[in-house]
Amino acid sequence: MVVFDKPHALIDVPLHYCPGCTHGIIHRLVAEVIDELGIEGKTIGIAPVGCSVMAYNYFNCDMIEAAHGRAPAVATGVKRADPENHIVFTYQGDGDLASIGMAETVHAAARNENITVIFINNAIYGMTGGQMAPTSLPGQVTQTSPYGRDTKHCGFPIKVCEMLSELEGPEYLERVTVNSVKNIRTAKKAIKKAFQNQIDGKGFSLIEVISSCPTNWGMTPQAALKWIDDKMIPYYPLGVYKDRSAEKEAE
Amino acid sequence: MADKVLMKGNEAIAEAAIIAGCRHYFGYPITPQTEVAAYMAKKMPKIGGCFLQAESEIAAINMVYGVSSAGKRVMTSSSSPGISLKGEGLSYLAGSDLPALVVNVQRGGPGLGGIQPSQSDYFQATRGGGHGDYHMIVLAPASVQEMAELTVKGFDLADKYRMTSMILADGTMGQMMEPVSLDFDIKPEPEKPWATTGTKLEREHNIVNSLSLVPEELETLNMKRYERYKEVEKNETMYEEYMVDDADIIIAAFGIAARVSKNAVNEARKQGIKAGLIRPITLWPFPKAPFEKAVEHAKAFISVELSMGQMIEDVKLATSCKVPVTLCNRVGGMIPDPEQVLKSIIEVNNGGVE
Numbered sequence: 001m002v003v004f005d006k007p008h009a010l011i012d013v014p015l016h017y018c019p020g021c022t023h024g025i026i027h028r029l030v031a032e033v034i035d036e037l038g039i040e041g042k043t044i045g046i047a048p049v050g051c052s053v054m055a056y057n058y059f060n061c062d063m064i065e066a067a068h069g070r071a072p073a074v075a076t077g078v079k080r081a082d083p084e085n086h087i088v089f090t091y092q093g094d095g096d097l098a099s100i101g102m103a104e105t106v107h108a109a110a111r112n113e114n115i116t117v118i119f120i121n122n123a124i125y126g127m128t129g130g131q132m133a134p135t136s137l138p139g140q141v142t143q144t145s146p147y148g149r150d151t152k153h154c155g156f157p158i159k160v161c162e163m164l165s166e167l168e169g170p171e172y173l174e175r176v177t178v179n180s181v182k183n184i185r186t187a188k189k190a191i192k193k194a195f196q197n198q199i200d201g202k203g204f205s206l207i208e209v210i211s212s213c214p215t216n217w218g219m220t221p222q223a224a225l226k227w228i229d230d231k232m233i234p235y236y237p238l239g240v241y242k243d244r245s246a247e248k249e250a251e
Numbered sequence: 252m253a254d255k256v257l258m259k260g261n262e263a264i265a266e267a268a269i270i271a272g273c274r275h276y277f278g279y280p281i282t283p284q285t286e287v288a289a290y291m292a293k294k295m296p297k298i299g300g301c302f303l304q305a306e307s308e309i310a311a312i313n314m315v316y317g318v319s320s321a322g323k324r325v326m327t328s329s330s331s332p333g334i335s336l337k338g339e340g341l342s343y344l345a346g347s348d349l350p351a352l353v354v355n356v357q358r359g360g361p362g363l364g365g366i367q368p369s370q371s372d373y374f375q376a377t378r379g380g381g382h383g384d385y386h387m388i389v390l391a392p393a394s395v396q397e398m399a400e401l402t403v404k405g406f407d408l409a410d411k412y413r414m415t416s417m418i419l420a421d422g423t424m425g426q427m428m429e430p431v432s433l434d435f436d437i438k439p440e441p442e443k444p445w446a447t448t449g450t451k452l453e454r455e456h457n458i459v460n461s462l463s464l465v466p467e468e469l470e471t472l473n474m475k476r477y478e479r480y481k482e483v484e485k486n487e488t489m490y491e492e493y494m495v496d497d498a499d500i501i502i503a504a505f506g507i508a509a510r511v512s513k514n515a516v517n518e519a520r521k522q523g524i525k526a527g528l529i530r531p532i533t534l535w536p537f538p539k540a541p542f543e544k545a546v547e548h549a550k551a552f553i554s555v556e557l558s559m560g561q562m563i564e565d566v567k568l569a570t571s572c573k574v575p576v577t578l579c580n581r582v583g584g585m586i587p588d589p590e591q592v593l594k595s596i597i598e599v600n601n602g603g604v605e
Contacts, residue, residue, distance in 0.1 A: 042449040044321070056458045062447035064320050065460040067343045070313035073305070077317020077325070078447070080275065080301045086321065086449060104313070107306035 007031035009040045009060045016054060020214040020221025023051060023120065025178045026187070027058055030091070030118060033192045034061065037199065043087040044078050046071040048101075050093035051126040066090075069101020072108035075115045087198055089116040095125045098134040098158050105160070110169040112203035116194045119160060122211040123232065130216030134158045137235055142216070161208050161241040171203035173241040177210035177233065179225040186238075202245060210236055255430035260398040260420065261286035261328075263431050264354055265294070267399035268326055270435055271406040273352070274300035275325040277314040279307055279333060282366045283422040284356035287328040308333040312340030312353075319349040320459040322446025324406055328354035330422075331372050332363060334380065341415055342381030346461025348445075348476070350409035352402065353387070354418040356425035359584040367584025368422030370506060373561035376419045377535040384473050386480050387415040388487065389534040391505040395429035401532070403435050410441050412483055419534060421557065423507045423586065480536075489532035490541055494520065498527030500596050501545050502579075503566045504555040505531050507586060512555045515592035524600050534562070542569035551599045552576040555592055557585075575599070 006012055009031035017023045034040050043061040047053055049068035056063035066074040071090035079088045097105050097119050108115065124142055125131040131144040135157045139148040149157075161173045172194060176187035187209060194205035210232050212224035219227060240246075258266070265287045268276070276291040288304065295302035305311035311327045318325035329337060334355045344351055357372050359365040376389045388408050390401040398420060405416030447457045463469040491509075494516060495501060504512040509530040519526035529545065531538050542552075551574050554563035560578040567576050579595040581587045 040450070041452040044447045044449060046317075053462060056460055060450075060456055062449055062457045063459075064317070064447055065347075065458070065462055066316070067313060067339055070309065070316075070340075073310040073313035074317040074320070076303070076310075077275070077277070077314035077319075078321050079317075080303065080314070081318045081321035081323050081325075082448070103306050104310050107310065 007035045009034035011058055011060050013057065015058060017051065018215040020212065020224060021051070022178045022211045025184060026118065026120065026209050026211065027055070029178075029184070029188045029191050030089070031059065032188065033195050036192065037195055039087045039195070039199070042085055043089065046075050046078070046088070046090040048090070048092040048096040050096050052091055052093060052120065053127065055091050069096050069099070070104055071096065071101065072104040072113065072115070072117065076108060076113050079113065079115055083114065087195065089118060089195070091118045092120065093126070094119070094121045094123065094133045094135040098160050106164070106167070109164045109204050109206065110167050112169040112171060114198055114201060114203050116198050117204070117206040118191065119206055119208045120211045121160070121208050121236065122213040123157070124213050124216045126213050126216055137231060157235065159236060161206070164206065165241040169204060170206065170242055171244050172197050172205035175208040175210065175236060175238050175241065177228055177238060179212065179228045210238070255432050257428055258395060258431050259286055259426060259428050260392070260395045261356065261425040262290050263395045263399040264328070264402045264418065265290035266433060267402035267435070268352065268406070269294060269298065269300070270433060271324065271403045271437060272440060273324040273326050273406065274298070275318045275323060276300070276302050277305050277311040277325075277327050278329065279305050279311050281330045281333045283358060283425050284328050284330045284354065286425070287354060308336035309339065312337040315351050316340055316344055316347070316349060319344065319351050320347070320447045322443035322448055324410070324440065326352040326354065328356065330356050330358045331360050331369065334372060334375065338381040341379070341387065342383050342385065343461050344415050345379070345381075345385035345387070346383065347459050348413040349459065350413050351415045352405045352409055352418070353415055354420065357419065357421045359582065365584040366422070368507060368557060368586060369582070369584060370421055370508065370557035371559070371561065371582065372419065373534065373556070373558060376417055377537070377565070385476065386535050387417045388412070388483060389417050389419050391419050391532055391534050392424055393506050393509050393530060395424070395427060395431050398424060399431050399433060400435070403437070407438055408487060412479055414483070419506070421506055422584070484536040487533060488536045488538045488540070490538035491530040491532060492541055493528040493530070495527035495529060495541065495545055497525055497548070498545070499525040499550045500527070500553065500600055501549045502526065502528045502553045502555055502592070502596070503531070503542070503562065504528065505534060505562065508555045508557055511587055511589055512592050514589035515596060518589060518593050519596045524596060526596050537565045537569065539569040542566065546570040546573050549574055553579050553595055553599055555579045555587060558582060
């Protein structure tokens with residue numbers, strides 16, 4: 001008999017996330033993967049600044065709260081402190097990873113730092129109340145782009161997977177989403193691979209998860225999931241952007 | 252007595268750190284402290300340690316944060332503009348009660364300033380450097396020997412009190428060569444049950460964190476941290492006194508300024524002026540006791556600094572402004588010479604400068 005239960009790596013407490021937010025799903029996927037790989041006892045997670053700042057209260061493994069954007073640098077330190085015995089992941093939003101922490105992101109990738117990065121792209125700053133993010137779409141209305149993101153004035157969104165795929169460094173880059181059962185399954189596979197790569201010593205793996213923010217997008221949860229299909233995915237196509245091991249095998 | 256080796260101050264710091272058990276160094280190039288990184292880059296790979304050149308000072312201090320979270324001795328070094336960049340990390344280290352060693356080989360500022368020696372980061376160092384209520388233990392070496400000794404001491408204190416120890420040196424201390432004994436009594440590192448090293452499924456998860464959203468709780472955290480700071484003030488204050496007991500004119504100076512001042516004190520004594528020197532070795536905690544005692548017999552104090560007058564404020568506080576305190580200084584990378592300090596002593600002794 002299969003009984004639905006919480007993963008051991010997820011603590012049984014109420015999450016603070018808004019109704020309809022997909023952080024809960026992604027937390028669960030990460031925790032399921034940690035359980036399945038049997039690595040909870042050696043895993044150290046790094047929480048960002050942003051909506052998931054309190055992720056340290058939800059994951060059962062050891063957790064560190066980093067300064068805004070600095071999670072990949074902190075993860076570098078934790079990993080290098082004991083490379084054989086530490087499995088290290090960061091969990092970061094788009095403002096954290098692609099704006100204030102862009103240098104840390106790019107250089108951790110360039111070094112092929114043997115860590116796993118879970119990157120939540122919901123095209124907005126959620127925690128601070130819905131400001132324009134580095135990944136906000138052209139024309140997207142936010143609190144700080146009230147007339148829509150004007151690309152002449154403030155430039156274009158950053159496509160993180162595409163950008164990092166130009167580097168020699170990283171091992172694995174994939175963009176997924178969690179707005180349907182099918183997509184959630186794909187996302188879990190990607191996250192598992194990102195952790196397995198680290199276990200195998202292959203290096204930097206980043207999974208970009210296109211996520212929804214019904215509260216700050218001003219939509220119902222269902223409409224937000226549809227907006228991912230209609231607006232986000234056309235701009236941020238899903239798929240594998242780099243898989244060095246697979247490329248090597250193909251050669 | 253142990254053999255002495257001739258070393259640059261910056262190299263002495265690096266070697267002493269390795270002797271103290273530090274196996275992780277992160278830094279970003281900046282003059283005049285680059286020898287620390289160069290030394291670590293050569294040594295660390297050969298002893299199973301980790302030297303990593305970070306993409307920025309900000310990244311370097313956060314790598315320090317990561318290693319410290321994992322319970323290991325770790326350090327970074329930089330010079331003034333780089334320390335400003337590390338300010339964020341210093342605040343987070345304090346907020347998370349993490350031990351670390353940070354070296355500031357000061358150069359002239361503000362802004363990009365120059366690359367010559369300075370002591371103008373005194374405020375930044377002794378008042379914390381970043382945002383929020385906190386302190387670092389600030390150690391001011393005045394010789395290459397002390398660069399090494401205070402590095403070892405800095406790691407011990409950092410671990411003992413779960414604080415950042417900062418070596419506040421300057422360009423001369425970093426660059427000058429002197430014979431050093433590296434024969435240290437290394438204490439065992441304390442247990443760190445709070446460290447995030449993986450639960451091994453044997454304990455509750457550890458959290459390293461500086462976020463505290465409930466005001467009452469954050470207030471309590473700050474109060475408790477300051478109780479610890481009081482212990483540091485009580486137990487760890489260090490200073491050197493030179494001819495203070497009968498002195499009329501007392502110089503306060505640290506680092507290179509103290510060495511120059513000692514010569515001036517000797518010369519003043521030859522001329523019949525009762526001069527003395529108090530050299531703070533810990534700048535935080537500031538050694539108030541020798542000043543409180545000396546103000547009972549001294550006619551005046553002179554603060555000799557490579558800044559526009561920063562430590563002078565602590566001298567005035569420690570002496571409760573009972574007698575005049577004047578400043579004798581050079582800035583911008585210039586160093587006062589003994590003649591300038593002597594002139595200042597003579598003027599003050601004659602009551603010429605208020």
